[in-house]
Amino acid sequence: MRNIKLVLSYDGTEYSGWERQRDFRTLQQTLEAAVESLTGEAANVVASGRTDAGVHAIGQVANFRTNCRHDCETIRRALNALMPDDVRVLEAIEVNELFHATYAAKGKLYRYVMYDGLVMDPVLRRYALHCHWPMNATAMHAEARELMGSHDFSSFETAGAPRESSVRTITHVAVFRDGPERIWNRQSAISHQPSAISDSPLLFLEVSANGFLYNMVRAIAGTLIDVGRGYRPAGCISEILKACDRRRAGPTAPPHGLFLVRVDY
């Protein structure tokens, strides 16, 4: 059988997350219905990870197996024609039969978008969290940097998804202000400028890691928002990490600010 890798972009607003569910509209079900309609075969579309309800993606990766003979460009165009316009196939590529979007993933980049302007922008309201207080991006960045490296992140893991280990390695983390064009950038802001340079009301939290625990980026975002508005002191992230206790960290930030930006293999 052929193995087709897809790169996907979606607006998660109207979806109950990635994973197929009996009574809700999900991304997996939408993709699988389109693949089944195209190929006439039962489809199983597997993603790099299951994004939650309301979470967006500009570079999700998925794959499925098929016996159909359409070339990849035809598959890409046909799937887009068969799906609603809030989910798009950016690329379709035939890959080695061993490729598996979940298990082959070596790392992912997530971006959490915040907006601390006085009045929320209607065009951005589905894609950024409105923070009702001026945020100190410099303090947020300094705390975020304490997350770099390998740690037990169980303080930032929502219960209910037991894993063998809650140790993960964060390879890039930054908080900075930037313009709206950053929302669409598939590269991480490796050379993050000091936040004071920009007076944009948009703040970005970027986290790259070899893997993420359940709700990990949203728990980190919620904690750093506490830092940004002055509710938590310098040094708090190190203490929260050491505690290995979810109750020590901040709230899980809402899903609509979160983007899965890229998956590396």
Added chain:
Amino acid sequence: MRNIKLVLSYDGTEYSGWERQRDFRTLQQTLEAAVESLTGEAANVVASGRTDAGVHAIGQVANFRTNCRHDCETIRRALNALMPDDVRVLEAIEVNELFHATYAAKGKLYRYVMYDGLVMDPVLRRYALHCHWPMNATAMHAEARELMGSHDFSSFETAGAPRESSVRTITHVAVFRDGPERIWNRQSAISHQPSAISDSPLLFLEVSANGFLYNMVRAIAGTLIDVGRGYRPAGCISEILKACDRRRAGPTAPPHGLFLVRVDY
């Protein structure tokens, strides 16, 4: 009575335009309901112009009269609290009793957003027209420049809105590629760079004039899209202008790419 000027931003997707209608959700009705709820008075909120169904604004201006004693910052916050999040009051200012948002307007800036990337971006799908062909922005800009100055624009006016005169003066017009941050920019791109500099899939048509005929920017956009895809030759805009015949111009482009950017008084 006090006279309150509002600067408004809205996502027009879910509205049947500005003007109050019996059976449809409109911006005027939404604003008036909020003002009535705040002041306890019957409200008449007048805008600089009536944007059509589906058209967005980042700098619409409106005004209303009231005897209420709230300060302007309270009015701004209260109206935002009383309205859905796809319409926002950016500013509320007390102005001279003679100010009228419609009649005092000296000029407006509209922006039409197009996207000619292969795959439409789900996040941009409500705010830019997907052009399914590569667009020649340089040719579009050259034709657009023929619109500069005072002309009878009846070739770009949808019938059904008789006016005393169809002569208007365009003071700025440009077509250029730029990043998504341009969507939010309230300034016109006076120093427009040659389009070839940028490889962004986003194209912008900007038009400033002392007034606009019904559907004028959308008719100009539809005609320039014909130019951009090679359907109309150089010089066509001058001929269309001279003809004073709506049938000579291109189709009225869809509303979701259009933004009212700014109103000058």
